[in-house]
Amino acid sequence: MARGIRLVRRYPVVALTLAIGLVGIVLALAGAGWLVAWIFSVYALAVAAWQAVGMVRDILRGHWGLDILAVTAIVATVVVGEYVAALIVVLMLTGGEALEDYAGRRAKRELDALLTRAPQHAHRVVDDHFVDVPVDEVEPGDVLLVRPSEIVPVDGELRSAEASVDESSITGESVPVEKRAGDGLLSGSVNGLAAIEITATARAADSQYQQIVALVAEAAASKAPVVRLADRYAVPFTAFSLLLAGFAWWISGDPVRFAEVLVLATPCPLLIAAPVAFIGGMSRAARxxxxxxxxxxxxxxxxxxxxxxxxxxxxxxGSPELVAVRPEAGFDADELLGLVASAEQYSSHVLAESMIDAARERGIRLQEAAAAREAATNGVVARIGGREVVVGKFAFVAEHAPETRRTGIAPGELAVYVAVDGTYAGALLARDRLxxxxxxxxxxxxxxxxxxxxxxxxxxxxxxxxxxxxxxxxxxxxxxxxxxxxxxxxxxxxxxxxxxxxxxxxxxxxxxxxxxxxxxxxxxxxxxxxxxxxxxxxxxxxxxxxxxxxRDTVRIALQSIWIGIAVSIALMLVATFGVIPATVGALLQEVVDLITILAALRAIGGRRDARAGADAAERQRTAASAR
Missing domain, CATH: 3.40.50.1000 (HAD superfamily/HAD-like)
Structure with a gap:
């Protein structure tokens, strides 16, 4: 019941048209057919006038739309006394807009899901208890509790020993991701079955999920050029339809034939197909x-x-890995790597993390520096264990150790040079992996x-x-x-x-x-x-x-447009010879609209993506069993 009321409020003209149709049926059964003709005709002409006002405004702005066909069809059917067909055309016109809106809502499910799932509150740890605060009040450094199955409210770092989170809405990865203490967590991911604590690393406005929401809102507000391309079919399609209807009238000598052709020439396939397909494509992309x-x-x-x-x-x-250590001046490889990694702890360069990780993988203990300074884009100088360690580019290290010499590197490699207490100590080679x-x-x-x-x-x-x-x-x-x-x-x-x-x-x-x-x-x-x-x-x-x-979206949009046009033209040609009465033609056009919408909804691509996902999962299972 509540859903029905929402639909009536959302589509009042459609509801009114259906109500007038029901009233007409009751009156016809009561023998008041003449009254039905007046009610249907007056209502249809009122809707036509309302549509005509908008049509004229569009024409004055230089936009020739497709409403002229619908308006002409309504007026023609009323003039020739086909008032039932006139009401059906009105229902088709208003119902087509409602179907477009409904289909658009259906197509935007994945986009809307991102918007509606945006976290609103966070559980902040304050003096050994939890206080619920709006997510916008969370600051970096705050400790937050995330309960089982709750959404991580802001980007953060895991404080608990371990966690399992679902990042599918962010990354598209359907398998839960295992995290350890110190690992980063993305806002919008869903916690597993155990409560965890995190340390916020960003405010809500700067976090992953909220930034995605902003991008989604921007994407959903757009209109595709192919939709405007569909509008450009308006003039030739309208001209063809009017000429064909006029031809049917001329060969038959009956003005009713004009109306019978026009009720099948309504523009809903062009108006509906492209927007629905493109919204579906955007939804599929987001998924x-x-x-x-x-x-x-x-x-x-x-x-x-x-x-x-x-x-x-x-x-x-974008994160080079160590491929070789070339020590000099009596240093061994592990000693040189340990000094470099210890110094790189104080550097922000992309290579620093690679050196540190390589040292830890070899079980080398890193030392703290008594002093350290970084020369931006050149290298770092640190005092470690009473020795001055210089790490960086050739020219930078050569300033501290003049005997520094270049080492040979293969294509795709880069060298990091090292000096210790003014003596050239060697070089480390790294490669950024494809x-x-x-x-x-x-x-x-x-x-x-x-x-x-x-x-x-x-x-x-x-x-x-x-x-x-x-x-x-x-x-x-x-x-x-x-x-x-x-x-x-x-x-x-x-x-x-x-x-x-x-x-x-x-x-x-x-x-x-x-x-x-x-x-x-x-x-x-x-x-x-x-x-x-x-x-x-x-x-x-x-x-x-x-x-x-x-490619899939454009193909489906154009296919849907041409399917609607082809079916409409075929029916119009048949109606030219008086085979299809106006009322039946108006009902058939509703079927054309439904076919167009269903064709355009293929752009959502749920089945194609599901098959692709199943194939990927099968490959992962095969690889896992092989290991």
Whole structure:
């Protein structure tokens, strides 16, 4: 009952039309058919006038829409006395809008789910008890309790010994993730069966889930260019329909035939198909961990011909691993690595974590520094165990140890030099590993029609060439500044161009590309703000998935439009010869609308993604059993 009342309030004109129809049936059974004709005709003309006002306003703004067909069909059926058909056309017109709204709500389920699940409160630890506070009041450093099955309210670090969390709404990963003390937790993930404590590392507005919500809201408010393309069919479709209806009247000499053709020429397939399909495509993308900022982005993805990639953090992991230790001056490998890792504890460079992890894996105990300072982009100087340890670039270390000499490196490697008490102590070599699925992603893009690839990076030419050769990338531009990347993308002839990057320095080129994709940016960086789409997980293969979803969405949108047009035209041609009465034709057009909506809803892609997920799970189980 309550649901019925909500539907009446949401779609009052549809409810009124149905009510008038029921009243007409009662009056007809009571023998007052003449009154039914008047009620139906007056109501239909009133709706036609209401639609005509909006139609005229659109025409004055230069937009020729499809409402002229519906208005003409209503007036024509009333004039020739087909008042039942007139009411059905009114129901079709208003009901089509209601069906579009309902279908849109159905298609937006995954997008809306993100919005409605946003955490509202947090349990803050205060003097050995818990106080419920609005999530916006949580500050970094606050200790929070997360009860079983509750949503993690803000980004944080696990204080409890262990936890199992469901990150599927954030990363798309369906398997619960095991966490240990000190591991990071994303807001929006769902706690497992045991209560845990976390330390907040970000305010709510800066946390993962809330940033995703902001991107979703931006995406849901857009309109796709293909929808406007559907509007452009209005003039030829309207002209064809009116000419065919006029022809039917001319050959028959009966004005009723004009009305019989027009009731089958109503525009709902064009009005409904594209919006529903694109909302469904955006919903599918969100379910696969990609927030697309508008249906127009899906259309560009569908037509993309060139893909450009940043290297570090996109095609590679962005976290180099140690591959060799080359000690000098009497140092052994473990001693040198221990000194480097101890010094790197005081550095913010991306290599620091790699050195520290390598030392811990070898069981080397790290020492505290009596003093330490970092020279930005060059290296770090630390006093460890009474010795001065200098770690960093060749030129920086050579300033402290003049006899420092360069070591040989292979393509794709980089060297970290070390001096101890003014003496050159050796070098450590590291390599940024390629992502395991990078080559497969490029191959999949080629299958999807993205034939050309390019890599833009600030790294050295030799390193860039080595990575490009491994992946089969056509063009490479190394040692790029952000402005160089923008210039390169602007000069590409095969468009649309996709640019995939992950760092703040990629923000300008992401904005300049036809489609900028921020990979793993988690909604909070300048890259994600500039991008047209944001991949929420650290997985470059989602780039190909986004292109696949774009192609599927555009294909389904256009298929749905043409299915509706084809069926309508076929029925109109039949009606030209007087085979389909006006009332029956109006009912058949409702069937056309339903077919169009069902066709467009295929863009949600639930079954396709479910099959893909089942295949992936089976591969994981096979791999696990093999181990």
């Amino acid at each position: 696969n961990g990609v927030i697309v900022k508008g249906g127009g982005v899906l259309e560009q993805l569908a037509r993309a011909r060139t893909a450009v990639f940043d290297k570090t953090g996109t095609l590679t992991h 992502r395991g699925n990078a080559a497969a992603t490029l191959a999949r893009l080629d299958e999807l029609g993205v034939r050309h690839t390019m890599m833009l990076t600030g790294d050295a030419q030799a390193t860039a060439d080595h990575i490009a050769a491994e992946l089969g990338i056509e063009r490479v531009r190394a040692e790029c500044l952000p402005a160089d990347k923008v210039q390169e993308v602007a000069g590409i002839a095969d468009r649309p161009v996709i640019m995939v990057g992950d760092g703040v320095n990629d923000a300008p080129v992401l904005a300049a590309a036809d489609v900028g994709i921020a990979m793993g940016a988690r909604g909070a960086t300048a890259a994600s703000e500039s991008a047209s789409a944001v991949i929420l997980v650290d997985d470059v293969s989602r780039t190909a998935k986004a292109v696949e979803i774009g």
